[in-house]
Amino acid sequence: MPSYLTHAMEGRARLRHPVLAATVALDKALAVLNGADGVLEARPGSGSILLILAPDADLERICGTLEKALPELRQPARSSAAVPVSGLFSLVSGFSHGKACRQGLSPRKLEARALLAVCGLSIVLGFAGSKSSHVLAGTAFGLLAARHVWTRRKAL
Missing domain, CATH: 1.10.287 (Helix Hairpins)
Incomplete structure (x- = not known):
């Protein structure tokens, strides 16, 4: 499974990546996902997308289709985005x-x-x-x- 797939369970999956924080990339991803087989709904979030999936959805195929449209998703998210705690x-x-x-x-x-x-x-x-x-x-x-x-x- 890809690194940007942060949560998956029957009927739902959450995709999170810094690339999805950009409006253009998010719109493109939503357009691809809303047209994909097995995706009932794609809901945008803050740097993430919640997928509502059909029971027979193939999540790996859906992610592959998304990666073809947004190849930046293949690069792992940088851990430097986290704010370090001092002390x-x-x-x-x-x-x-x-x-x-x-x-x-x-x-x-x-x-x-x-x-x-x-x-x-x-x-x-x-x-x-x-x-x-x-x-x-x-x-x-x-x-x-x-x-x-x-x-x-x-x-x-």
């Missing part, structure tokens, strides 16, 4: 606010799972009676939670 948190976790995914998870989901894991660890250590480990895990959770609130303060 201690980037050294500990490596999270970024860009579009890059690790192990198939977006940075936001990875951050939420890390928060839940550290919270759970703190609770387990508290019940286990390991006071110093419980305090250390609680402090880590507090720092992660404070960073989470700080980065999303405008949404509050």
